[in-house]
Amino acid sequence: MASIASARYGKDNVRVYKVERDEKTGVQTVTEMTVCVLLEGAIEVSYTKADNSVVVATDSMKNTVYVKAKEHPVTPPELFASILSTHFIDTYPHLTAAHVNVITHRWTRMTIDGKPHPHSFYRDGNETRNVEAVARKGNGIDIRSGIAGLLVLKSTGSQFHGFIRDEYTTLPEVWDRILSTDVDAGWSWKTFPDLSAVKAAIPKFDKAFDDARNITMKTFAEEDSPSVQNTMYKMCEYIMEAVPEVDSVDYSLPNKHYFEIDMSWHKGLKNTGKDAEVYAPQSGPNGLIKVTVARAQVASKL
Secondary structure (H helix, E strand, C coil): CCCCCCCCEEEEEEEEEEEEECCCCCCEEEEEEEEEEEEEECCHHHHHCCCHHHCCCHHHHHHHHHHHHHHCCCCCHHHHHHHHHHHHHHHCCCEEEEEEEEEEEEEEEEEECCEEEEEEEEEEEEEEEEEEEEEECCCCEEEEEEEEEEEEEECCCECECCCCCCCCCCCCCECCCCEEEEEEEEEEECCECCHHHHHHCHHHHHHHHHHHHHHHHHHHHHCCECCHHHHHHHHHHHHHHHCCCEEEEEEEEEECCEEECCCCCCCCCCCCHHHCCCEEECCCCCEEEEEEEECCCCCCCC
16 A cells, blocks of 8 residues: 655745835835745645645645735745745644745845945845745744855865875865855754744844854855865854854855866976966866754754
């Protein structure tokens, strides 16, 4: 006999843009998001018996996102994701969990002639602010906040040596190298009992994001890194110190390589070691290093 071990379904890539207008000052604020909603509960018969009576149409989910964006604030994204996830489990008795992912795209206000422009913005890189909120019936709301797509590079201040060398090793040990990575970092908050607790924590979400972003860049820039592993562990420690309300912090960092180019074949031109100035950026393969640092033994929530 076959049986469903787990199932969830929903609407992905719901693109939402909201503008808030201050009529007194003429200043406008914009937020652009991509939202994903996935639902769980007593939905097995829609798979096994073709019984759609338990299915909330994904088109209804899309429309719900739009309506809730009109009715409620969309910032901080932790709040909006919690509003959405709570709505679904409160509205449909047969649903037990709602997973809502919100990706907030980066629009930065233009500065024109030294003054912030009231309604013009530019895309400041591909970095996004990411949130997943999971509301579970009777078990509160779990939230993971994060940063993704923050591309950083430093031209010195990184080393890597003392690793295992065997018959498969060709990598030389280095005491000074280029370090570049695409930061994907997250911090999981202690479970909120309900939506009112999320609302009470509103001031903490933006501060935690700013702290985590600043810690990531400051640690990356200032440390003479002995390895990506050690540097990312320190970042986790610093974030947990700055945000006592989080249970754990995680990082996923690809190591984007820049290789020296030996030009000695051309008139003895020196471009390796201390003489290296021109490098070849590599698209792959690349190292990939991940870590989760927790205050105690914390089971995965999301």
